[in-house]
Amino acid sequence: MAMQWQWLQPGISCTVRTYAKINLTLDVLGRRSDGYHALATVMQTVDLYDTLSFTLRDDEQVRLVCTQPELSTETNLALRAAMVLREYTGQRYGALIELQKRIPSAAGLGGGSSDAAAALLALTRLWRLSLTSEELLRLAASLGSDVPFFLYGGLALCEGRGELVTPLPSCWPAEWRWLVLLKPAISVSTASVFGALTARDYSDGSHTWAVCAALREGRLPDLAHLYNGLERGVVERYAAVAAARAALLEAGAAFVRLSGSGPTLFTALAHLEEAQRLWLRLQEQGYEVYLTQAIYPSVESLTLLSLPAR
Numbered sequence: 001m002a003m004q005w006q007w008l009q010p011g012i013s014c015t016v017r018t019y020a021k022i023n024l025t026l027d028v029l030g031r032r033s034d035g036y037h038a039l040a041t042v043m044q045t046v047d048l049y050d051t052l053s054f055t056l057r058d059d060e061q062v063r064l065v066c067t068q069p070e071l072s073t074e075t076n077l078a079l080r081a082a083m084v085l086r087e088y089t090g091q092r093y094g095a096l097i098e099l100q101k102r103i104p105s106a107a108g109l110g111g112g113s114s115d116a117a118a119a120l121l122a123l124t125r126l127w128r129l130s131l132t133s134e135e136l137l138r139l140a141a142s143l144g145s146d147v148p149f150f151l152y153g154g155l156a157l158c159e160g161r162g163e164l165v166t167p168l169p170s171c172w173p174a175e176w177r178w179l180v181l182l183k184p185a186i187s188v189s190t191a192s193v194f195g196a197l198t199a200r201d202y203s204d205g206s207h208t209w210a211v212c213a214a215l216r217e218g219r220l221p222d223l224a225h226l227y228n229g230l231e232r233g234v235v236e237r238y239a240a241v242a243a244a245r246a247a248l249l250e251a252g253a254a255f256v257r258l259s260g261s262g263p264t265l266f267t268a269l270a271h272l273e274e275a276q277r278l279w280l281r282l283q284e285q286g287y288e289v290y291l292t293q294a295i296y297p298s299v300e301s302l303t304l305l306s307l308p309a310r
């Protein structure tokens with residue numbers, strides 16, 4: 001331990017971008033005996049990101065500072081990831097975690113999960129820990145169902161309760177190059193959305209399998225298969241989501257889907273000019289809108305360790 005501290009230099013830091021995701025499909029297959037729901041979902045990272053810096057401290061303290069003070073709490077997933085990593089390895093290293101938050105919280109975009117995955121990867125590096133991919137994936141799954149996906153990023157099929165990740169080839173369709181995300185001005189609890197599901201929201205996974213097959217073959221998936229089993233309940237329960245959905249369609253979106261448990265909605269367009277026109281029209285109506293693209297973070301900085309495909 002003493003030896004390790006000699007080459008762990010306090011003040012060393014690393015900075016990563018942690019990307020949001022959208023769900024292209026989300027089939028809820030049914031309720032499991034552990035209370036979670038069995039899912040088949042296709043997720044894609046998009047270039048809306050938080051910035052996280054990790055600086056080694058020479059004491060045992062792990063501190064989090066966030067640009068949104070209400071998120072600088074012990075329940076913050078980036079901080080929890082650091083604590084879980086320390087507990088698992090038995091190491092007592094310290095770190096300062098600085099989080100510049102841009103991804104809306106409780107929005108169905110996986111921001112907190114993405115931060116947690118980045119914290120696991122960055123601190124494993126910074127603290128010179130040696131963990132296998134399997135150990136990292138297990139720790140990630142213990143933090144949240146979406147966290148393992150963000151260890152990979154890009155495009156992936158996620159099964160189980162969402163934690164079983166199969167990376168798909170980087171084959172986002174050019175016809176959907178530009179993604180317009182609209183975050184209605186409400187927050188939605190994932191647990192309450194899943195809790196309100198009824199059997200009629202369940203599906204057999206065929207939407208997800210059809211989309212995976214189309215993407216693998218380089219075909220544009222049929223819009224009928226961009227299905228999210230959580231969408232009906234969210235649109236019915238939250239008037240703000242229904243209104244935002246109508247506004248997107250009215251502004252010319254060819255289709256609108258909910259991302260994860262929402263409330264964020266998205267649509268896709270081929271050309272920047274039309275995407276920007278749509279973005280502007282919605283922004284003029286006072287909506288929080290983002291113009292993004294699919295992104296494969298392994299070419300940037302998020303994937304600090306190379307994880308094998310399952």
Ligand code: C5P
Pocket residue numbers: 035036037038039143144145146160161162190191192194195
């Ligand atoms: O895994 P995570 O902590 O993100 O999940 C938050 C909540 O969402 C869970 O406590 C559960 O109520 C619900 N959930 C579910 N089925 C899943 C994922 C999440 O019912 N596959």
